[in-house]
Amino acid sequence: MSDTAPSPAACAACAVTPAAAVLARHDARAQEATILLALPGIDGAVGISAVERTLRGLEGVRAARVNLTQKRVTVTADPGVDPRTLTEALAAAGHEARELDADSLAATKTDRAGRDLLMRLGVAGFAAMNVMLLSVAVWSGAEGATRDLFHWISAAIALPAVLFCGQPFFRAAAAGLRRGQMNMDVPISLAIILASGMSLYETAHGGAHAYFDAAVMLTFFLLAGRYLDHRTRAVARSAAEELAALELPRAARRTASGEETVPLSEIAVGDTVLVRPGGRMPVDGVVIEGESEIDRSLLTGETLPVRAGPGDTVSAGEVTLTGPLALRVTAAGRDSSLHALTDLVAIAESGRANYRPLADRVARLYSPGVHILAALALAGWFLATHDLRLALNVAAAVLIITCPCALALAVPAVTTAASGRLFRRGVLIKSATALERMAEADVVVFDKTGTLTAGTPELEAPWSHDPQALGIAAALAEGSAHPLARALAAAARAQGVAPGAVDALREVPGYGVEALQNGVRVRLGRGDWVGAPAEDATVATTWLKIGAGAPEVFRFTDRLRPGARAAVAGLRAEGLAVRLVSGDAERAVSAMAAELGIDDWTARATPQEKAALIAALGRGGHKVLMVGDGLNDTAALSAAHVSIAPASALDAARVASDMVLVGSDLSALPEARRIAVRATRRIRENFGIAVAYNLVAVPLAMAGLVTPLIAALAMSSSSICVSLNALRVAPPRPDGTPRRAPVAEPIEV
Amino acid sequence: MDVLGYLIPASLLLGGLGLAAFFWTLRSDQYDDPEGDSRRILSDEYDEHPKPDSPNDDRGGS
Known part of the structure; x- marks a missing residue:
């Protein structure tokens, strides 16, 4: 190699991928970056070679090696390679992958x-x-x-x-x-x-x-x-560590000379922080530039996005969906609202502090x-x-x-035997005594948004829409990364409706997308933007307006997570009482409860109320298994006798729980309980x-x-x-059939 | 019983060889991915081929 030591910044791509550049700087050779990806779904020899072949075929990747035991792949790549392109390529090939922070994985x-x-x-x-x-x-x-x-x-x-x-x-x-x-x-x-x-x-x-x-x-x-x-x-x-590594504790700060990526700890009150669409607010702040819709579901359990523009306050942990935002920091780190919730967790921690494991006794x-x-x-x-x-x-x-x-x-x-079995079913045990406590549980409390539901909306009754209108809506939706737009485009594809031809497409952050179709202005977005009548505010909707015609509504429901039905039925068969506690609006919660056959449900619960409910159950002599993902659940998760969070949960929720569900399928829960018993x-x-x-x-x-x-x-x-x-924890199956109870479950697309 | 004088050192030596082999496997990371290694033998890909020149090396002349 004639090239001795090009600095990482010498490549143009590095300027836009600060995370990769940081990783590269950690590498003494500064010639290659090591990227770690979690592969929760990988299985078998075919999976190994497929993942490795996919990654090796990508530009800039030098080597890729799958570790099946840890369900991880280590990629050695050029410094400029963006981990996101790797995960996208793997997702396109049908493999679920998540980026890990190589720095915080002190595996050695x-x-x-x-x-x-x-x-x-x-x-x-x-x-x-x-x-x-x-x-x-x-x-x-x-x-x-x-x-x-x-x-x-x-x-x-x-x-x-x-x-x-x-x-x-x-x-x-x-x-x-x-x-x-x-x-x-x-x-x-x-x-x-x-x-x-x-x-x-x-x-x-x-x-x-x-x-x-x-x-x-x-x-x-x-x-x-x-x-x-x-x-x-x-x-x-x-x-x-791996779960902690999913969240990169960095923020983009605006400086006189442009923009720099700094660790969260260096952000001070008064700084200006930039958040890109799809990004999570690292701090509490006031919007000073940009318009967007923000998703607060992880904090409050609300499914409907909220609009935010200059002057609005946002809290750490919320996600901006459509437009980039510039925030003036009002509270960072210990003072942020995210941390206030963590304090709540510290108070609730006593729930299982007095549990003494069998071995100790x-x-x-x-x-x-x-x-x-x-x-x-x-x-x-x-x-x-x-x-x-x-x-x-x-x-x-x-x-x-x-x-x-x-x-x-x-x-x-x-x-070892039990956790090996659970790992194969996609359940990670974080606490040594979690199995014992899981076996004692007699009540299970589910959170709704992001736990029983996948947290991604789905178009309601796509067949009821005129295919032509749906085609135009899909064409507009293709131009936006908003979850509702993506769900609309996916639904149109599933219906076999081809996107109509539109031009001059542009996204108006915080409102929607507009374009010209044969010279007629078409708009897809918020009701008040297209002049639609006021609707029930508890349902996610988007509106399509073609020219001067009457706007057409598209309603969305929150999709059930795969295996949710089987999980509820299976846990009930194990003799556990099932409850649903959500911070979401009454209508959405009752609909979900009816769908799953849960009689005992609570809506509009604040984080404090959730924790109090769990504590009350605990005082009543019950051992509660809490399954939740949001920040609003963290206190409840810690107050419960034993708790499980899905891997898609926010950092704090995963830290507070004893087990983590790596896959997206909830049907592993009853089996986890059986294995624990x-x-x-x-x-x-x-x-x-x-x-x-x-x-x-x-x-x-x-x-x-x-x-x-x-x-x-x-x-x-x-x-x-x-x-x-x-x-004998895992007895041989007598007839070779899966031991999971065959639960009749409608196909969930 | 004189034969013990040869047999005991010989058996210890052979056992020691086994121990040394174990240390070698330990040092060459052979216990990092037992699950994956047992499957890799089923892969029909030949993974020992010389590494192709990465695109970065082509750009490196400047």
């Missing part, structure tokens, strides 16, 4: 911790296998010098392995002790250290019993549990119990025999036997197995009857039982 850090654990797990496995083989010789009766030789070789392998592999436990135990807490890691560390130490002492004195194999195997099983736990958490965390009993038992064994044997060496041996055996291998695997093995049952069974095993093994250990062979057998069998039980 998480990976390193996981890799570290995996390496320790590998070393522990290697040591366990070898020490176990050497122990077989001892168990089968090696004596004298041979036994000592095998013990010494075992020690040479086991001691360094235990010291290296046990570090995560030692560190966690030390941290716990420093805080004055007795966590699970304390008995674990004590068991490992005491077992290795006693075995070394026995070996040096030619003793018959050495627990090297037990010490290494303990480490191995515990690390396996720890690794599974870490993986589940890492997936959840990366999901959370068990650990609280377990940790002191183990120490008391071991101390009793030590004291008892010492008093009875006055042989400290024997007493220490028995105490070590008790610690090894009670070491919570099966307990450590009981929860992570189940959550089953997973919780498995966790309880696992605790049962672990307790039963201890009930048998502990008396033996206290009686001093446990040999290293028995310890090894008991430990591995209980751990394997627990792991196998965990895998």
Whole structure:
């Protein structure tokens, strides 16, 4: 390459894609940008090659690699490439894609911790296998010098392995002790250290019993549990990061020399911020230039767009639909109305703060119990025999036997199996205890706009319109990015109506689109703009006026999200009561409730009222599952016992919820609930197995009857039982048919 | 029992080789996408071809 280092700004395209330029600057080589895209719907080998082929065929893309495990694609591209062109190309090829902020995905850090654990797990496995083989010789009766030789070789392998592999436990135990807490890691560390130490002492004195194999195997099983736990958490965390990365916290500020893109934190009151059509207001402000319609559905749940012009105030989180706006900032960051809602969330947070996960409840009993038992064994044997060496041996055996291998695997093995299944159904778990809480829920509260509905309008009864008028309307609608216009154009296409020929098309921001058809002025837009009679203000409408003729109305309904019916029916079949709470107008809410067969609905609920309703249900002894997407839902989401937000939800709503629905299909909800119930049952069974095993093994250990062979057998069998039980979270389907209840659902286009 | 003198080091060496191989797979990112890697073998695309010159390189002479 003759070109050594062109600055990113050297290409013309960079000036208009500041986000890509910022990413490029982070790259030391400044030659290529890394773009990350989320692919929630990708599946199978065909999907991989199709996505990669589509991306590689695009201008400026150098390499694309799909990661099916994370459902993500990493694209290496020229600095000028706009991520939006990539997502559009993928959407055209039938793959749903969303841009991710590569900066906020600190994936490398998480990976390193996981890799570290995996390496320790590998070393522990290697040591366990070898020490176990050497122990077989001892168990089968090696004596004298041979036994000592095998013990010494075992020690040479086991001691360094235990010291290296046990570090995560030692560190966690030390941290716990420093805080004055007795966590699970304390008995674990004590068991490992005491077992290795006693075995070394026995070996040096030619003793018959050495627990090297037990010490290494303990480490191995515990690390396996720890690794599974870490993986589940890492997936959840990366999901959370990924969702955070969907929102780029940047704003376009107007300066004397033009326009610059700056992080949101640098915006101050009095600045002028530019928002393009389709963009979200980053701050609270007053419009100083431009006309547009703004969509406040995420803040209030209203479906109808509101007009905004100079002098109107807008709040952070609202979306401008038709025209670009220039705002004078009145409040940014902490002071903005967006943040005020977050404060509401902080107050509501207490809803589940006092939930104690199953594992904690068990650990609280377990940790002191183990120490008391071991101390009793030590004291008892010492008093009875006055042989400290024997007493220490028995105490070590008790610690090894009670070491919570099966307990450590009981929860992570189940959550790993369950969250893997949920992930395949498009549900991400953000909180470790979400499954348990989901299983307890008995009331589900749905939000309407954006949750049960897709948040995109649909033309009502397109067949009732004159095809010619529809054609002209579609031609006009093609000229606008307004959601109603897009819905109109799509409906015309679906009806097989070709757009009529128009010229001199222009959009009048905030009003509509106008053009000339055969020299006659045609307009599509707001009722008051085309001189239409006043209509019911709760229905989204747009009007078409041809020349001097009477304006024709097009009404729109909010489209149901796919699977909404199945979700409501399925959750009801699971025994949950279903409620609908929305901030939208009464008429729209009651229509939706009737359509879905929900009797219990509330309209025009403010965010405070929503949260209060949830809290009241909670006080009434109910465990509420809240499903919502808007900012007006965030407080309710946090107040609920467990909450789910769709991926299309606003950042704050996703942060406040425990699970995120990645796909757009709501029918995953009943299955998520079923999986949660089953997973919780498995966790309880696992605790049962672990307790039963201890009930048998502990008396033996206290009686001093446990040999290293028995310890090894008991430990591995209980751990394997627990792991196998965990895998039953997803039982095989007997007849190969999907287990989802076949719910008759009309086709939703 | 003298044979132990050879067999034990030999078995440790072989086990060590396995461990080294595991470290190698760990370092070469082979656990990053287990799901995708298992499907990729079904793809009929040959992905080891030399990377085509990207358009940027053509523009780079200026």
